[in-house]
Amino acid sequence: MRLLKGILLVLVTGCSQASLVPLFDSQPLDQVKPDVRALNRCQAESQGYPPYPGQLKMGSKYDQGQASKDVLDEKAARRYQSQVSAIYSYLAFLGQVTEYMRKPDPAIRAAAKECFSMAVASWAQAGALTQKDASKQGEAVRKWFLSALAMNMMKAQALTAWQVSEEQRDWLRLLADRVQIYATPRRQRMDLYNNHDYWSSWAVMAAGLVLDEPARLSWAEQGYWLAIGQITPRNGGVVLPREAARGKRAEEYHAFAITPLILMAEAGTRNGLPLYEGDGQQLHALAAQVVHFWAQDGKGVSFAQRQVAIDDHKMAWWPVYAHRFPERLPLPAGDADRFGSRFTGGSLAGLWQATP
Template identity: 35%
Template sequence: MKIRQRSEPGQWRRTLLTAAVSTVFGVGTVNAGQCLEGDLRAPAGYYQIPESDDGGDYDCERVEPHDGGLSLTSKYQGSDDARNELNEEAQQAYKEATEKVRSFEKAVIAAADDYQVDGDGTAALSCLMDNLDAWASEDALLTDDINHVGQAVRKWALAAAANAYLRAMASAPEGALDPAQSERIESWFRRLSDGVRAYYTDRDPDKINNHDYWAAWAVMSSAVATQECGDWNWSLAKFDEAMGQVNSGGYLPRELSRETRALEYLNYAMQPLTMIATFAEVNGYTLHERYQTEFRALANNVVEGLESPELIENLVGHEQITEGLYKSWSLAWMEPWQVMWGDVSGMQGFLEEWRPMKSTRLGGDITYLYRIDPLWPVDARPNPPGDIQLRDS
């Protein structure tokens, strides 16, 4: 059975604004940044005019839709509660089962970069849209044959796909996108968001971790693409939930419990949390200001831990696994953080070493997207591209 579309009155369109979100932001802030359908926007970098078509041939990677179930094997199968020991056989099975999904994520984001950054023109734009449309038309990833691992895979795919689409719709010339194609894609996003929300709502507090933050980022990205206030408000409430987990030392206990991978997962949690706060900021919700104590302490601790992993080792009593941690995609969250809220001690060094920062699930070429100031006046509508200014960095 497929996930149903939003047909019943109120189904999955419930507005949390007067309840959970009002609690999060207070009446004054809600009034200043209240979600109105048709008014949600991405950071200004998404609106940058694509480079000119270079006139060359474009090789589009077409990825056939995933047509199976999503009951998948965890790469940590057999590990204890810390979930920190890789099972090589299970990891290989996981890679094979998710190959199409991961290829799809990379293909749509690569096409967005090819179109907006590299100047591959309408061929790249068509490649992006055709891939999204093919998956949407086949109801890909909308299955009841899904376990907790499959839920994770589905939300990551939504995050990548929604950001790729956002970049296309924000930067393409008027009339460049096929309305029927866009409607199929946006309908698919809504149904994927339904599935993500259904699984990650009302979770046991002891189970809430980075997966919930990634779910919120995926649904928020979809919300901007589809102008769904219910999804937007749900994501804001999940951020509040995350900040409620930050302990007095400025750490996320559930990520610390990963023992040898505590630093890896603290950094992994910062990726969606930073993006949620960034998107919220440009829509008038000052999450960083409201949670400055918790959020900035968490960022400071992660950067300090990346500079000196022994700090986390001393905290959790386990030597930290850092293989694969120091990569552009892993540290990409630092780019929007620094643009939005200034430097954290040590952050600039990582940015200088690893730029350009690129992350499929955060939107693609992050350095390109955030080389401009993403803030617009709360009470003013942006007028891209006229009021977009490149930064000097």
């Protein structure tokens, strides 16, 4: 309770500051009526994603007997999938709706805006995923959910001028509070601090951007610098030691771990926080190393164990980084939209109108 009161006090004082700069550039939508067929079809589909009523008692899908946690336990993986299927399916649906907001037809975009409001409203009214009692994996699912939800909201705001309702704001605040309450004590255990904590920091920052609550960014920034301090030189490259210990998934986990760091650096930079400066310059080396991992070109760090290939969706951070630093790590030729994750609300390519 003391921790919750402390968080709320900081939020109250932080809200008096100037408005935050959104992560994405505004792309105005013409005032038109929604395409009726598209709206009806989308609203009908949204009925298939009722608010998640279950507990956050998920277990890990990896064999917990392995210190590296890189071997799937098939039985546990099936159980985990059944537990999170409704949540992840809903997030995939939100991502599809916000992708329609990119369409050139204003009527289709307007339909997507209205459908998005309906889809979010029912989950907000139910207070989905805000329960106090959660397992360790349940807390992970909550923060990934918050990240995806807030990013889809930011896309909707930028692409259609969608506005979050008071009920939705209350829901988002409670989700962010829950994430902060669980994540804050972990900052005292740097032997445990890893990608989960990076995602917690980003999820709260993303919520702060939607809610226009600067104190959320301040809390997230502290977590960002703790993560930057973990970047370690090794064999001509750099690693995150906690992720490097993930056996055959070490490279994959580096790609997963850098995503929230790049998102925080970008959002922070847009709001006057020098997150790419000073020690933050190490993020460039980490980004280059992760691209080498993805390309499997053998440059930089190599691991003794044969690595799992990195799927494109684990590289959702790349379009964000390449937009700000096009000369450093330009995107490969082809469809940049393939670099999108359900935890980032899909592809983040093309959400800015000008080079920084």
